[in-house]
Amino acid sequence: MRNSSAVTGEPGGTPAREAGTGQAVATVERAVDVLMRFTETPAMTLGVTEIAQALGISKAAVHRILASLRVRGLIELDESTRRYSLGVGAMRLGLAYLDRLDVRRIAAPELVTLSERTGETATLSTRTGWNRVYVDQVTPAREVIMSVSLGVPYPLHAGGSSKAFLAFLSEGEIESYLARAPLESLTDKTVVDVPGLREELALIRTRGWARSFAERMAGAASVAAPVLDHHGRPVAVVSVCGPLERFREEVESCAEALLESAGRLSAQMGWTGSAPAVTGPVTGR
Template identity: 80%
Template structure:
């Protein structure tokens, strides 16, 4: 008679095989769902999906049938083509509702500050102003530190301009026509035509810079974090004393854009949507 341990071993083999089959099926279903999310076509046929993912049409059909049961996929009975269903939308909305940019950005600020050896900040917009809500400072003797919760106008400084540049044209014109642009320092851009040119340049390169525009002696580079609609939901900046910062701009911009790209991705924005 087989020993007890041998019997147990024989009994485990089919269980492992079944588990492997289930995992493989789930992975294929995820591939199908992600293909719907990534393709530019709003509807897909079984043959298209099978050829794109290297699956049999029978397997794709079974997967689509299962996904339809949960409302993740819908079938047009006339065209026999499939599209994402209400269940997929609910999943996406549930994810977006749970996003907290300040919580997500906190460890990135620490990493950015360590990488640049300068202060990294997070700003959010409050109407026609913006405020700093978090910062991470480097371990060096002379540093920049910002005041959290203080409102600044959207035309003064790197973080402010990074917000303003990526609003809609209507919003920008509304801001520029509201009242004269108040200078905070002698370097603040207070001329509307000059500011329009600056905002266009910021949109072109993807980031803003400031040398003494918000506070004398301070310098920064800043870039927006986009949400799933391509709206600037927050701005990250790297800032430091102006004289020292001039030689650090290129390295700081590279590190900054790495961070804002990651955070924008977590907020649901993709490069394809930004094109």
């Protein structure tokens, strides 16, 4: 005779159904954990024992999960070494994600946060050949502010956002750009000396951000950092800018907030490297 005692839980649910659902969810979670393990280690391949020990599950369970992932092309097995690696299916998932990334849409809320935190204008730039353009900005609620012109091209050596782009290109691209000398001066502070610019680009790569005091426009100052993709290439640049005299006192705090924003955006664009920290005093020309 069937037991008719009451069962607590969701309306209409049964213990068997709920138990089955819970087991299914746990299985999916373990499969995801196994798959993500391949993204969290520098090793190109992993063995069953390594995965089992890292995740705290049995080798038998790992075997079953890997077999299912192999069927769907997410994992591949090297028959000679009996070690596993990410498969073509995983690559297709990653490429599908990257194809849908819209840096301007992703950066929009971060610009708001950055402007509110610094009390200055936050901008986003993208690159077009040997130039870059502002594509978005958020201005602060204060009487004296900086505002940029969207869509106007600027050379990659003039100003903080431009230098943040140039510094993170490949060595070959940097040398190709510098070979286009003489470099154009936008103000009397624009760095047009090639050896001096090359030295500054190396510093920018080391600390992760660029600064400009009146190099693009007289009376303006900024700090800028790249948004990196999964290859470590700059897909955009975020900056904080303000009136020169006021901004001189704000550089270090703005740079700190900037790096945090750029790091979050880079992570969303697929970059897994570490973000640099603000170190030492910052001085301008």
